[in-house]
Amino acid sequence: MEEKTKVASLSVASNTFLTLAKLAIGLASGSVSILSEGIHSGIDLLAAFIALFAVRESGKPADKRHAYGHGKIENVSGTIEAALIFVAALMIIAEAIQKVQEIIGGEGGHVGDLRLGMLIMGVSAIVNLIVSTKLMRVAKQTDSVALEADALHLRTDVYTSVGVFIGLLLIKITGWAILDPIIAFGVALMIIKASFELTKKAFSPLVDVSLPDEEREIITEVLLLHAEKFVEFHKLRTRKAGAERHVDLHLVVAKYTSVVDVHELCDLIEQEINLRLHGTHVLIHAEPCSTRDVKCPVEAGLALSCQSCQVKTEVR
Numbered sequence: 001m002e003e004k005t006k007v008a009s010l011s012v013a014s015n016t017f018l019t020l021a022k023l024a025i026g027l028a029s030g031s032v033s034i035l036s037e038g039i040h041s042g043i044d045l046l047a048a049f050i051a052l053f054a055v056r057e058s059g060k061p062a063d064k065r066h067a068y069g070h071g072k073i074e075n076v077s078g079t080i081e082a083a084l085i086f087v088a089a090l091m092i093i094a095e096a097i098q099k100v101q102e103i104i105g106g107e108g109g110h111v112g113d114l115r116l117g118m119l120i121m122g123v124s125a126i127v128n129l130i131v132s133t134k135l136m137r138v139a140k141q142t143d144s145v146a147l148e149a150d151a152l153h154l155r156t157d158v159y160t161s162v163g164v165f166i167g168l169l170l171i172k173i174t175g176w177a178i179l180d181p182i183i184a185f186g187v188a189l190m191i192i193k194a195s196f197e198l199t200k201k202a203f204s205p206l207v208d209v210s211l212p213d214e215e216r217e218i219i220t221e222v223l224l225l226h227a228e229k230f231v232e233f234h235k236l237r238t239r240k241a242g243a244e245r246h247v248d249l250h251l252v253v254a255k256y257t258s259v260v261d262v263h264e265l266c267d268l269i270e271q272e273i274n275l276r277l278h279g280t281h282v283l284i285h286a287e288p289c290s291t292r293d294v295k296c297p298v299e300a301g302l303a304l305s306c307q308s309c310q311v312k313t314e315v316r
Helices: 002-029 032-058 072-104 115-142 145-174 179-207 213-225 259-276
Strands: 232-241 244-253 280-288
Touching: 002 032, 002 115, 002 145, 032 072, 032 115, 032 145, 032 179, 072 145, 072 179, 115 145, 145 179, 179 232, 213 232, 213 244, 213 259, 244 259, 259 280
Parallel strands: 244 280
Antiparallel strands: 232 244
16 A cells, blocks of 8 residues: 555656646747647646545545445546546647647747757656556556556656657758647547546446456356355356455355355355455355255265256356
């Protein structure tokens, strides 16, 4: 938790510096592409503050009001960040359209000294590459969607900063001011793409979408490792909240299996799932096999040797 807070704070600090620098140089040079990058960094700064708040709050333990913990705060954070990115793209497009109109109308065709702009774009690309790499590493280690969202923001900044740098170089060489708003349009399109991808990833857990196929397969594999100790399992449901996974299922056992044996089996399954998928909360509802089923073993010991029992799986 301490490491998550540290990297989130680092993102706030780097975005503050880059936002102020880009806006100042953009206003001084009159370059809409530099200003668009300043707006993008400003939105990233706001997103970094949201991510910092989210990782602090999501790490709090479950309480009376939030019995399932605070993990979904990170998903809310990621969804808000995606919306902010989209707003930033719209603002950039509006600025670019205004710049094109000015150039067509004979105004705004001149862009000032671009050397400082090229310098800040280069610095921005390097700083954001370093910070986003660190953010993504911690995000993967802690399964934090808020930090991953912040890392994606900064990684987008890397690409757009490089694009703007190349554009400014071309403007300096050719003197074609129209390249400036064209670059801004390109930046906006990249930002919109990142916004849609982030929205999909962050919003899905808010509506309790099931875990990815590969993670559900891991859960099924663990269950099947102990197939000789139960009759079947069904109603397997999964969902995610922040970095935490929640799994529940019905486990059918031989009718006269002792409570102690069933409890030990459930504990074993829960522990092994948690070893394979860290941060997973497993709830197992055990139920006796119906004697009306001819394949159902009546005594507990028969569950271990019943050759005709078929393990039934139903995954959601």
